[in-house]
Amino acid sequence: MVYLAKTPRWLKKIYSSCIWDFYSNQDKVIYLTFDDGPHPVATNFVLNELNKYNAKATFFCIGKNVMAHEDIYKKLISDGHSVGNHTQNHLDGWKTDSVKYLQNVDEAKKHIQSTLFRPPYGRIRRTQLRQLTSAPNDFTIIMWSVLSGDFDQSISKETCLANVIDNAKSGSIIVFHDSEKAFGHLQYVLPKVLEYFSKKGYAFKNIAIV
Structure with missing residues (x-):
């Protein structure tokens, strides 16, 4: 896996045209993001850990998972976190016809009330990007500056932690996954990331572009 x-x-x-970071912001702020949820175990774990540090985050949700776990989706919002569209079925934009891809995003819009969008795998065609960022969609596309690699079962949890600690700085957008696949790494790495950067005086904020 590369x-x-x-x-x-x-x-x-x-x-x-995508947002990759907020490095122009001079405050000591990090933006944690979580893809692929909501998940009944992983997402609730994340919420509990964030709450310990009064940390806010942004969750890029898959529409079908919102349908399956609407209570958790509502809790994300009531707890003050941001949500974003991650398609209805986690489609790869490079491998999907643009009409089908955009229809899938539209289906997710029925369940996810946000104009934030992150393409699954970070893969999106330029034509798809143009259509999503123009009327009537007007999405803001959020990418990332640091990829934790929590989904990669071939690396150790210590390597996953180092991916974040060694590369994150003020304004970084960091990607984790609140999914079953990533949970083994996530439950080790996330508490340590929150503790490490909190001790250094960082705050954790959600992406509030809506």
């Missing part, structure tokens, strides 16, 4: 823990500048330039 991926980069730290997003390179050249990739940000190629997709310059």
Whole structure:
């Protein structure tokens, strides 16, 4: 499995219309994001850990999972976190016809009330991107600057933690996954990330573009 823990500048330039970070913000703020939920075990674990530090985050939800766990979705919002659209069925934009892809995003919109969008796998065609960011969709596309790799079962939980600790800084958007696949790493890494950066005076905020 090939991926980069730290997003390179050249990739940000190629997709310059997307938000990759908030580095221009001089405050000591980190933006935690969680993809693929809600999940009855993983998401509730995340909420409990965030609550310990009065931390806010942004959850990019899959529509079918919202339908299955609507109570958890509502709790995300009532707890003051942001939500975003992650398609209805976790589609890969590179491998999916654009008409089908956009229809799938529209289906997710019925269940996810947000104009934040993150493409699954970070894969999206330029035509899809243009259509999602223009009327009537007007999505703000949120990517990331740090990828934890919590989904990668071939790496150790210590490596996953190092991916975050070594690369995150003020303004970073960090990706975790509140999913069954990632939960083994997540339950080790997330508490340590929250503790580490809290001790250094960082706050954790949600992405509040709606």
